[in-house]
Amino acid sequence: MLLLKKETQNLIKMKIEFTESQNQFRSEIRDWFSKNVPSKPLASFDTKEGFEEHREWEKTLNQGNWSMVTWPTEYGGRALNLIEWLIFEEEYYRANAPARVNQNGVFLLGPTLMEYGTDDQKSKFLSAMAEGDHIWSQGWSEPNAGSDMAAIRATAVRNNDTFIINGQKTWSSRAAFADWTFGLFRSDPESERHRGLSFILVPLDQKGVTVRPIPQLDGEPGFAEIYFDNVEVDASCMIGDEGQGWEIAMATAGFERGLMLRSPARFQETASRLLKLYFDNQDVLSPSIASRVTHCWMQAEAYALNIYQCASKVMAGDKIGSESSLSKVYWSNLDHEMHQIAMDILGISSELKNEYLNNAASWIKGYMFSYSGPIYAGTNEIQKNIISERLLGMPRK
Amino acid sequence: MNFNFSDDQALFSESLQKYLSDNVTTKSIREFWTDNSHFLSSRWKELEELGFITANIDESNGGMSLDLITIALLVEKIGYSGMPEPIAEQLFLANPLINEFSSQINHNEYLAVAHDLAPHPNFLEDSKQLIFFQDQNPYLIDIEKLKIRSLESNDPSRSIYDFEANNLDDATKLESKKNLYEQVQNYGMVMSSALLLGLSKRIIDSAKLYTCDREQFGKPIGSFQAVKHMLADVAIEIEFTNALVYRAASSIQKNCSNATMHAAQAKFQSIKACEIASKNGLQAHGAMGYTWEMDLHIFIRKGWSYKGIWGSRPFVENLVFNNLKKDLPKLGATYTFMDNND
Ligand SMILES: Cc1cc2nc3c(=O)[nH]c(=O)nc-3n(C[C@H](O)[C@H](O)[C@H](O)COP(=O)(O)OP(=O)(O)OC[C@H]3O[C@@H](n4cnc5c(N)ncnc54)[C@H](O)[C@@H]3O)c2cc1C
Numbered sequence: 001m002l003l004l005k006k007e008t009q010n011l012i013k014m015k016i017e018f019t020e021s022q023n024q025f026r027s028e029i030r031d032w033f034s035k036n037v038p039s040k041p042l043a044s045f046d047t048k049e050g051f052e053e054h055r056e057w058e059k060t061l062n063q064g065n066w067s068m069v070t071w072p073t074e075y076g077g078r079a080l081n082l083i084e085w086l087i088f089e090e091e092y093y094r095a096n097a098p099a100r101v102n103q104n105g106v107f108l109l110g111p112t113l114m115e116y117g118t119d120d121q122k123s124k125f126l127s128a129m130a131e132g133d134h135i136w137s138q139g140w141s142e143p144n145a146g147s148d149m150a151a152i153r154a155t156a157v158r159n160n161d162t163f164i165i166n167g168q169k170t171w172s173s174r175a176a177f178a179d180w181t182f183g184l185f186r187s188d189p190e191s192e193r194h195r196g197l198s199f200i201l202v203p204l205d206q207k208g209v210t211v212r213p214i215p216q217l218d219g220e221p222g223f224a225e226i227y228f229d230n231v232e233v234d235a236s237c238m239i240g241d242e243g244q245g246w247e248i249a250m251a252t253a254g255f256e257r258g259l260m261l262r263s264p265a266r267f268q269e270t271a272s273r274l275l276k277l278y279f280d281n282q283d284v285l286s287p288s289i290a291s292r293v294t295h296c297w298m299q300a301e302a303y304a305l306n307i308y309q310c311a312s313k314v315m316a317g318d319k320i321g322s323e324s325s326l327s328k329v330y331w332s333n334l335d336h337e338m339h340q341i342a343m344d345i346l347g348i349s350s351e352l353k354n355e356y357l358n359n360a361a362s363w364i365k366g367y368m369f370s371y372s373g374p375i376y377a378g379t380n381e382i383q384k385n386i387i388s389e390r391l392l393g394m395p396r397k
Numbered sequence: 398m399n400f401n402f403s404d405d406q407a408l409f410s411e412s413l414q415k416y417l418s419d420n421v422t423t424k425s426i427r428e429f430w431t432d433n434s435h436f437l438s439s440r441w442k443e444l445e446e447l448g449f450i451t452a453n454i455d456e457s458n459g460g461m462s463l464d465l466i467t468i469a470l471l472v473e474k475i476g477y478s479g480m481p482e483p484i485a486e487q488l489f490l491a492n493p494l495i496n497e498f499s500s501q502i503n504h505n506e507y508l509a510v511a512h513d514l515a516p517h518p519n520f521l522e523d524s525k526q527l528i529f530f531q532d533q534n535p536y537l538i539d540i541e542k543l544k545i546r547s548l549e550s551n552d553p554s555r556s557i558y559d560f561e562a563n564n565l566d567d568a569t570k571l572e573s574k575k576n577l578y579e580q581v582q583n584y585g586m587v588m589s590s591a592l593l594l595g596l597s598k599r600i601i602d603s604a605k606l607y608t609c610d611r612e613q614f615g616k617p618i619g620s621f622q623a624v625k626h627m628l629a630d631v632a633i634e635i636e637f638t639n640a641l642v643y644r645a646a647s648s649i650q651k652n653c654s655n656a657t658m659h660a661a662q663a664k665f666q667s668i669k670a671c672e673i674a675s676k677n678g679l680q681a682h683g684a685m686g687y688t689w690e691m692d693l694h695i696f697i698r699k700g701w702s703y704k705g706i707w708g709s710r711p712f713v714e715n716l717v718f719n720n721l722k723k724d725l726p727k728l729g730a731t732y733t734f735m736d737n738n739d
Contacts, residue, residue, distance in 0.1 A: 013399075013402075013403045013405070013406060013464065013466070013467075014399055014400060014401060014402055014403070014406065014466050014643060014647070015398065015399045015647075016398065016399075016400065016466075016643065016644050016647040016648075016734065017398065017647075017651070017734055017736075018398055018734060019398070022398065026731075083398045089730075090730040090731045090733075091731065093729075093730055094729060094730060094731050264730065265730035268729055268730035268733070269729055269730055271728075271729075272728035272729040275721055275725065275728060276725065279722065279725060290718060291714065291718075294714055294717055294718045294721065295665075295714075297717075297721060297728070298662050298665055298666065298717060299637070301641075301662060301733060302637040302638075302640070302641050302662070302666055303637065304730065304733050305400075305640035305641055305644055305733065306636065306637050306639070306640050308398065308400055308640065308733075309400035309639065309640040309643075311400075312398070312399050312400035312401045313400075313401065315399075316401050323636070326632065326633050326636045326637075329629075329633055330633055330636075330637060381626070383629075384625065384626045384629035384630070385622070385625065385626075385629075387629040387632050387633070388619075388625035388626065388628055388629045388632075389625070391632060392601075392605050392625075392628055392629070392632060393605065393609070394605065394608060394609060394619040394620070394624075394625050394628070395609060395616075395617050395619050395620040396620070397616070397620055
């Protein structure tokens with residue numbers, strides 16, 4: 001009993017394999033990376049020198065039209081789909097290419113502009129972003145608005161064609177050296193909570209802006225506080241309408257938790273490195289380590305498959321909303337567990353910052369950073385509130 | 398690459414789901430428990446007429462030649478329903494063998510299958526023939542030629558048996574170019590994964606309904622954050638099971654070199670999902686969840702069985718681990734969909 005006649009069937013059945021052209025695309029990137037990835041690792045992008053080296057890498061990427069393959073060609077992209085983006089990311093991590101200093105821009109603001117920006121805004125910001133001329137930071141959090149982001153107090157008061165911005169943002173990643181920040185500001189002073197917020201882009205070299213870098217656990221200023229003292233910003237720097245900020249920010253946050261920022265290749269590569277670390281040291285390890293390493297490797301694959309599934313949904317016209325909260329909890333816990341196991345394996349050398357045996361130094365750095373995964377992009381507790389209330393429909397109060 | 402179900406695949410599984418929710422009530426499952434241990438032949442017949450039982454039998458033998466991904470989706474719905482009849486076994490274990498040995502097997506009847514990973518065939522008395530493995534070689538035998546003894550499963554929905562062939566000469570050795578022992582093992586792992594996935598979804602749905610309804614301290618218990626997070630943890634494990642099951646089904650269908658590995662991964666994750674669903678789902682019901690009267694355990698019990706058979710956790714973990722050891726250079730993000738046969 002076929003429910004639809006053959007002619008009327010939607011013939012695109014689930015098909016879990018790459019097409020010929022996707023495989024070709026993979027070889028093309030692999031080839032380009034093999035010629036262009038710097039042979040020596042760059043300095044950390046949380047240092048002045050390393051930041052500029054990473055900016056150069058963004059330029060190199062853009063010269064190859066690899067800045068963001070899903071963007072339209074007019075902004076330097078290749079108009080490819082999300083599956084191809086995932087392939088790109090897999091090759092990126094395989095090639096051990098430098099981290100993206102402009103990830104706040106290309107992965108988060110980029111898609112937001114694509115959806116909510118005017119043509120003028122797109123042409124002004126997207127190309128400069130792809131080129132690495134504008135490196136972006138995010139400005140949501142404030143001292144008293146962390147998980148409760150609707151408690152934002154920084155203001156943007158409209159004055160004809162400009163906004164006058166006052167207040168403070170904090171924990172803004174890359175802000176120590178970045179060129180611009182995007183964030184939410186209260187444009188209606190009478191408003192409360194989610195209403196009356198606007199999404200505004202601010203140049204960090206503008207008069208009245210003070211950036212105070214904050215050292216993270218590794219001692220480097222990976223984030224910063226930003227003070228705004230009567231900062232004048234052109235009204236054309238607002239994305240969407242006045243008061244539409246919350247809605248737009250939620251879309252941006254969705255990109256961050258889910259598909260865009262944490263592409264699965266990163267965790268799969270960590271899982272394979274962990275396996276190698278395990279097999280190099282297995283003679284002195286206990287069976288539980290073998291077991292945990294195997295679990296992590298499987299989880300990294302499970303995460304990748306899930307993201308392929310999400311990408312397929314988006315390509316079929318579905319929106320990914322609260323589902324991204326499921327991914328966020330999953331990858332952040334996995335990342336921590338993988339690094340924790342590496343520390344267990346490294347044992348006595350796990351405290352040695354200069355120990356290059358077994359790549360201890362890079363595991364230590366990753367281990368520290370893995371503590372932040374359950375916090376940034378919305379803490380895991382907040383994600384679980386979202387999962388239970390929005391996906392499972394449990395009562396809010 | 399496309400992880401979406403086509404309209405066809407979705408419609409077909411929805412129509413099964415509709416049939417199951419109308420017909421396989423928990424009341425009917427409990428009746429099955431008390432009445433007898435044979436399956437409802439009327440229900441089997443109806444599903445046969447609707448085309449579900451022969452869905453993946455070759456068209457030349459009157460089936461629909463449906464692909465294994467769609468079959469996995471159907472089996473997930475069967476898991477969700479808690480239906481005692483062994484349709485999952487028919488689809489995943491029997492039908493591929495019937496397709497291969499169509500001249501030797503009576504394909505109008507349920508065909509029981511036994512394997513080292515599930516040595517006690519379900520509903521043996523309701524079938525006419527059995528396929529079993531001796532030293533990993535497949536044999537076909539008529540039920541009359543067997544000495545059988547009914548065993549009691551911890552899940553009263555499973556009517557399982559011990560069997561003994563009086564004489565191996567009574568059985569026909571099945572000749573195949575494929576390694577049927579491994580093939581049936583892989584099919585069994587994916588079948589049990591799809592069932593566990595459906596069962597986990599049923600359990601979280603019950604817990605969700607219950608926690609929105611039951612009140613303590615003057616409000617629904619589902620409004621307490623500890624209860625919310627307990628179920629969110631279940632939702633996360635379930636979410637990351639789906640795609641693993643579909644990939645495993647696809648890899649088996651394509652005869653991919655990594656089919657065993659993919660099946661083992663699907664089984665591992667589905668065990669994990671069903672375990673946390675059972676633990677947290679029961680916890681959310683309080684003492685009520687610990688009673689025979691509450692329907693919840695119908696599904697939890699089925700999970701207990703399918704976690705152990707067709708690839709227990711240590712078995713599948715070892716499969717994966719040994720493969721990783723062997724294939725160390727071929728790890729990482731670019732190999733997720735790899736097939737050495739290509
Ligand atoms: C590495 C890193 C980079 C970051 N980058 C940026 C950035 O670029 N831009 C930016 O704007 N922000 C950034 N952040 C800030 C981040 O978004 C916030 O830290 C986060 O939203 C949590 O806010 P908070 O730190 O004030 O913690 P709090 O909100 O004070 O939370 C503290 C603890 O209480 C829990 N909690 C709070 N409310 C609830 C609740 N309702 N239910 C249950 N538990 C609750 C939290 O889960 C957490 O465990 C970054 C943070 C880190 C660690």
